[in-house]
Amino acid sequence: MKRTKRLLSVAAVAAVATVALTACGSSGSTAKSETSTPAASSTGSTFAGTVTVGSANFPENVLLANIYAEALKAKGIKVKTQLNIGSREVYYKLLESGSITVLPEYNGALLAYVDKSSTAKTKDDVDSALATKLPSGLQLLNPSAAEDKDSLNVTKANADKYGLASIADLSKVASQFTIGGPPEFNSRYIGTLQTLYGLTFKGFKPLDEAGSLTINALKGDEVQVADLFSTDSSIVTNNFVTLADPKTLFGAQNVTPLVYKAGIDSGVADVLNAVSAKLDTPTLVKLVSQVVNDKKDSDQVASDYLKSVGLS
Amino acid sequence: MKVFRDFWSWISTRSNWSGSDGIPQRLSEHIQYTLLALALAAAIGITLGLVTGHSRRGGLLVTGLSNAARALPTLGILYVLAAYKPFETTPVILVLAALALPPILVNTYTGVLQADQDAVDAARGMGMRPLQVLFKVEFPSALPLIWLGLRLAAFQVVSTATVAAYVALGGLGNFIRNGLATRDYPQVIGGAVVTVMLALLTLMIFTAGARLTVSPGIRARTR
Amino acid sequence: MDWAWVADHLDLIWRQTGRNAYLGLLAVAIGLLVSLPLGVACARFRWLYAPISAVATALYAVPSLAFFVVLLDYTGLRDRTIVIPLTVYTLSILVPAVVDGLSNVPENVRQSATAMGFAPTRRLLTVELPIAVPVVIAGLRVATVSSLSLVSIGSLLGDNFGGLGYFFTQGFQLPFPTEIWVGIVAVVTLALVADLVLVMVGRLLTPWIRRRKRRRITLLRRAKAGTAGT
Numbered sequence: 189m190k191r192t193k194r195l196l197s198v199a200a201v202a203a204v205a206t207v208a209l210t211a212c213g214s215s216g217s218t219a220k221s222e223t224s225t226p227a228a229s230s231t232g233s234t235f236a237g238t239v240t241v242g243s244a245n246f247p248e249n250v251l252l253a254n255i256y257a258e259a260l261k262a263k264g265i266k267v268k269t270q271l272n273i274g275s276r277e278v279y280y281k282l283l284e285s286g287s288i289t290v291l292p293e294y295n296g297a298l299l300a301y302v303d304k305s306s307t308a309k310t311k312d313d314v315d316s317a318l319a320t321k322l323p324s325g326l327q328l329l330n331p332s333a334a335e336d337k338d339s340l341n342v343t344k345a346n347a348d349k350y351g352l353a354s355i356a357d358l359s360k361v362a363s364q365f366t367i368g369g370p371p372e373f374n375s376r377y378i379g380t381l382q383t384l385y386g387l388t389f390k391g392f393k394p395l396d397e398a399g400s401l402t403i404n405a406l407k408g409d410e411v412q413v414a415d416l417f418s419t420d421s422s423i424v425t426n427n428f429v430t431l432a433d434p435k436t437l438f439g440a441q442n443v444t445p446l447v448y449k450a451g452i453d454s455g456v457a458d459v460l461n462a463v464s465a466k467l468d469t470p471t472l473v474k475l476v477s478q479v480v481n482d483k484k485d486s487d488q489v490a491s492d493y494l495k496s497v498g499l500s
Numbered sequence: 501m502k503v504f505r506d507f508w509s510w511i512s513t514r515s516n517w518s519g520s521d522g523i524p525q526r527l528s529e530h531i532q533y534t535l536l537a538l539a540l541a542a543a544i545g546i547t548l549g550l551v552t553g554h555s556r557r558g559g560l561l562v563t564g565l566s567n568a569a570r571a572l573p574t575l576g577i578l579y580v581l582a583a584y585k586p587f588e589t590t591p592v593i594l595v596l597a598a599l600a601l602p603p604i605l606v607n608t609y610t611g612v613l614q615a616d617q618d619a620v621d622a623a624r625g626m627g628m629r630p631l632q633v634l635f636k637v638e639f640p641s642a643l644p645l646i647w648l649g650l651r652l653a654a655f656q657v658v659s660t661a662t663v664a665a666y667v668a669l670g671g672l673g674n675f676i677r678n679g680l681a682t683r684d685y686p687q688v689i690g691g692a693v694v695t696v697m698l699a700l701l702t703l704m705i706f707t708a709g710a711r712l713t714v715s716p717g718i719r720a721r722t723r
Numbered sequence: 724m725d726w727a728w729v730a731d732h733l734d735l736i737w738r739q740t741g742r743n744a745y746l747g748l749l750a751v752a753i754g755l756l757v758s759l760p761l762g763v764a765c766a767r768f769r770w771l772y773a774p775i776s777a778v779a780t781a782l783y784a785v786p787s788l789a790f791f792v793v794l795l796d797y798t799g800l801r802d803r804t805i806v807i808p809l810t811v812y813t814l815s816i817l818v819p820a821v822v823d824g825l826s827n828v829p830e831n832v833r834q835s836a837t838a839m840g841f842a843p844t845r846r847l848l849t850v851e852l853p854i855a856v857p858v859v860i861a862g863l864r865v866a867t868v869s870s871l872s873l874v875s876i877g878s879l880l881g882d883n884f885g886g887l888g889y890f891f892t893q894g895f896q897l898p899f900p901t902e903i904w905v906g907i908v909a910v911v912t913l914a915l916v917a918d919l920v921l922v923m924v925g926r927l928l929t930p931w932i933r934r935r936k937r938r939r940i941t942l943l944r945r946a947k948a949g950t951a952g953t
Binding site: 580677 | 780781783784785786788789790792793864865868869871872875876878879887888890891894895898900903904906907910911914915918
């Protein structure tokens with residue numbers, strides 16, 4: 189009798205504590221609404237399934253994914269987000285298998301991934317090459333005018349000291365310079381830097397996705413050349429010099445939704461294309477800055493932007 | 501199994517053994533971090549454990565400190581320290597030392613507590629002063645447990661030092677991180693297996709250390 | 724430290740705490756469910772202990788990220804990719820705890836129980852396990868605290884999998900140290916609260932220890948009073 193009472197009180201304490209803590213624990217989304225209840229809207233979509241919007245592991249891509257997600261939700265489509273997954277090498281497989289159904293991509297970088305030997309550099313060339321090279325289950329929707337390119341940057345001091353204005357100029361100093369970028373930069377671009385520009389660097393240092401680690405590494409002379417993203421305002425604030433790319437190592441990189449065809453329908457595609465139609469580089473730079481510098485919430489910035497352009 | 505094939509293909513590639521990204525370089529970075537972190541944790545943990553065990557006070561401090569240290573999220577602390585002091589190895593050492601502290605502290609304290617009280621009384625009776633009692637009687641008695649604590653701590657640190665790669669500070673974690681980013685599974689497996697091997701080797705080294713330094717009489721007592 | 728941000732995001736912090744608790748505690752719960760029978764078997768058949776212990780130790784040494792990455796291809800972007808490695812890690816703490824706890828049962832107690840006619844299972848459940856509770860709880864405390872803290876590494880696989888680790892990756896990416904601090908404080912608080920709950924559960928399950936302690940203190944006090952003059 190006493191023992192039963194004791195066991196019951198133990199169970200009660202443990203249960204209360206656990207329930208209190210895990211009340212919302214089992215759902216896996218960090219967005220304000222989880223598998224979100226669609227907003228009542230005028231042009232409701234007939235898509236019955238759930239679109240899973242994924243993103244790579246850097247703030248701009250997370251922002252773009254949020255923009256797609258909020259735009260879809262505004263049209264009454266159910267959305268689940270999987271943000272900050274990792275590099276393309278990680279999420280691409282998930283997209284191919286349909287675990288993710290929509291993801292904001294950059295056409296040039298995507299092409300370099302699916303076809304290492306491709307020489308297409310302009311937007312149109314890249315898009316047509318991708319149309320043939322992508323697996324049949326995936327499709328690129330309409331590209332937007334907004335572009336975010338990888339870019340090689342040096343400090344102003346080094347640029348002045350060695351007279352560096354373009355990537356080709358690095359041949360003077362490459363053997364003394366360490367180049368830094370995200371871990372996957374090594375396998376993606378180091379070889380091409382050699383064949384295209386004849387550059388062999390002293391070494392490669394794996395950092396992060398053009399984030400604080402890379403910026404600090406460049407500032408602190410841990411690396412002398414760094415891969416940063418062209419929409420990053422920190423290039424300007426830190427007085428970095430972006431080296432010109434005359435041989436187009438980095439081709440067109442327009443923001444384009446990559447979709448798993450079986451996971452969406454034409455209504456979903458229309459919403460995403462409408463977003464792409466409105467997006468341009470200056471806007472993207474501004475929005476990214478709100479997230480990175482003003483520390484605003486990515487999904488809030490996304491929905492505010494969509495409201496301002498009448499897409500929600 | 502695929503894991504072993506992957507590991508073999510990675511470890512037998514010549515190019516993986518040279519350069520600033522090679523196995524020897526990363527291994528030595530990893531070991532350096534481990535040793536420095538252990539030294540720091542041992543300095544604090546053994547001292548504190550001896551003092552609290554000898555005075556038989558501060559048991560609450562010992563458990564409290566250990567629990568708090570164990571609760572610290574390694575990645576979080578590392579990120580926050582690296583945000584203030586990027587590319588310095590101090591954050592890594594501090595984080596790993598915090599991880600190593602609990603086992604060392606708790607085991608040293610327990611070790612001194614359960615030293616044979618008759619021997620301690622005899623020592624006091626012989627006129628030994630407190631510090632002499634501590635170092636001549638309690639410390640040798642506690643040695644098996646101190647070694648146990650060191651062993652557990654070292655094992656934990658070797659396995660966790662892989663986080664250094666996330667703030668671009670080297671170590672075996674680089675293979676795991678780079679392998680993930682480039683979907684190069686042999687590299688991920690390679691890094692993981694070498695880490696496990698190093699951890700198991702560490703266990704063996706510390707077990708041997710205990711064998712060599714613990715007096716046979718004490719060893720017989722504690723099984 | 725941006726306190727305004729903290730005030731604005733309390734519900735997000737709370738949600739992530741819940742998520743962290745869920746992933747960590749689930750791992751410990753499953754770990755305990757596995758460790759109890761395993762530990763009992765190892766205590767009974769001593770020869771089992773060495774190999775099982777060796778396997779658990781080797782698995783514990785596997786860096787968590789590597790474990791997550793390898794599983795990713797098999798289990799996909801789901802909770803189980805995080806929970807399975809965390810559960811495996813608890814085994815190397817909980818199995819020894821169960822074995823230790825059971826071997827602490829004095830032989831004469833075990834024999835008395837048998838003499839009183841307890842069948843082995845009943846003896847296990849009503850005599851040996853209750854006596855083992857303090858040691859098992861001690862192991863559970865360590866396993867729970869480490870598990871809750873380790874969940875944050877899951878954030879390297881995506882926002883949905885790191886619980887409070889979400890604040891670490893976000894805070895480091897932007898960078899925004901406030902978020903990282905929030906994450907740290909929340910994880911530590913969560914872990915310490917869980918630890919406290921376990922301590923209380925342990926006390927509730929073993930009232931005889933408190934009774935014994937109280938009795939011992941009373942006896943000690945009486946003895947001291949008796950020798951007060953010497």
